Amino acid sequence: xTSEIIGFIGLGxxxxxxxxxxxxxxxxxxxxxxxxxRRRQFGATFQSTVPESPADLHEATVILxxxxxxxxxxxxxxxxxxxxxxxxxxxxxxxxxxxxxxxxSTRELGAALKERGIHLIDAPVSGGNRGARSADLVFMMGGDxxxxxxxxxxxxxxxxxxxxxxxxxGSGHTMKAVNNYVSAAGYxxxxxxxxxxxxxGLDRTAIIDVLNVSTGRNFxxxxxxxxILADDFSRNFALDLFTKDLxxxxxxxxxxxxxxxxTHLVHDRMKEARDAVGGHGDxxxxxxxxxxxxx
Numbered sequence: 001x002t003s004e005i006i007g008f009i010g011l012g013x014x015x016x017x018x019x020x021x022x023x024x025x026x027x028x029x030x031x032x033x034x035x036x037x038r039r040r041q042f043g044a045t046f047q048s049t050v051p052e053s054p055a056d057l058h059e060a061t062v063i064l065x066x067x068x069x070x071x072x073x074x075x076x077x078x079x080x081x082x083x084x085x086x087x088x089x090x091x092x093x094x095x096x097x098x099x100x101x102x103x104x105s106t107r108e109l110g111a112a113l114k115e116r117g118i119h120l121i122d123a124p125v126s127g128g129n130r131g132a133r134s135a136d137l138v139f140m141m142g143g144d145x146x147x148x149x150x151x152x153x154x155x156x157x158x159x160x161x162x163x164x165x166x167x168x169x170g171s172g173h174t175m176k177a178v179n180n181y182v183s184a185a186g187y188x189x190x191x192x193x194x195x196x197x198x199x200x201g202l203d204r205t206a207i208i209d210v211l212n213v214s215t216g217r218n219f220x221x222x223x224x225x226x227x228i229l230a231d232d233f234s235r236n237f238a239l240d241l242f243t244k245d246l247x248x249x250x251x252x253x254x255x256x257x258x259x260x261x262x263t264h265l266v267h268d269r270m271k272e273a274r275d276a277v278g279g280h281g282d283x284x285x286x287x288x289x290x291x292x293x294x295x
Contacts, residue, residue: 002027004155007057007085008064009076011038013235014125015066017132018098018159022064023048025158030057032076055080058088062155063095068241070101074109091117096152098139100124100177100245103170103252110144110169119148122169123156124176128236131160139163140179142171174252181249184242185266186218190225191287195294205229224284233284240279243270 004027008019011033023029023046031042032051043050051057054076063085065073077086077095095118097106103122110120120143127137137160143149153163166175190211197207208229211221227233246267253260273286 004028004062004151005030005060006062006064006155007054007060008032008066009054009057009073010066011035011042012066013129014132016042017129017135018064018066018137020046021135021158022155027155027158030060032057053080054085055083055088057085058090060089061093062151063089063093064098064155065096066098068099068238069244070097070099070105070109073097073099073101086113086116089116089118093118094148094151095120096155097122098125100180100241100248101173102248103142103173103177106142106170106173119143119145119151120169121148121152122172123152123163124172125160126176126179127160130236135159136161140172140175141165142167142169142173142175144169173248177245177249177252180242180245181263181266183219184246184270185262187220187224187283188266188269190216190218190220191228191290194225194287195291199294228284228287233282235280235282237283238279239270239274239277239281239283239286242283243267243274243279246270 006022006027006029008015008029008031011019011031019029019031019042029046030049030051031039032054033039039050057063065076067073067076078084095113097120106122113120121141123139123141125137125139131137135158139156139160141149141152141163149165156163166172194204194207198204208221208225211217250263250267253263270286273289277285277289
């Protein structure tokens, strides 16, 4: 058993298997989710306290968030006013934010927490639900305090073995944004390649097979496009979250006056699909929309 007590926030597609791995690794895990049934199930499975609000995690020495946005992280910390989790956490507590957030907001949150003696590490992930279930996630870590970085690494090592220490606070969220931009560019290119190829009589399965043994191979051709070919649009990474990350990436380039027009083109293309089909479903739901644009 470890002396760390983990307050885990977010028991969704990613968070549930992550929190379960930590509990099985010997941590005492108190898990909160806005879905009461999810937190009851977790509490029953691991014989742990079932919190009624994020503030009930105040005895934790480590808070780990796996929620959709940085705004959700702040809401979880501030919910409850004077009795909020933020106001009840002890100095020395470590907060590990595994969401995707704008780096500037992360640094602002880090400064506010530091005034209370609380350490913040940004450690967004790559690997999706499959990586969460197999404890094979990739973590992109930013932080200013070396001891906090070591503590966070010890916790995250149970969830994935590839932990990149990238620099000061906000570095992890910067890396996640540019990673998802590159991923989205490959995904959109693969979708458009299939649509174009089919207009010239090529079989879509053959297109993907050739791409996957040629220089066009990328994550989307190996995973997302295979799911599309199988008519599997089950939610793995939501379209609205993908679009949100692309906006962060485009804004990062604009802030530094980088001439990166493709960041905006990729974001706008994804946003168009999200606005047309809705953002709650998987990002693969964009493909049928783009396909139908042919007429």
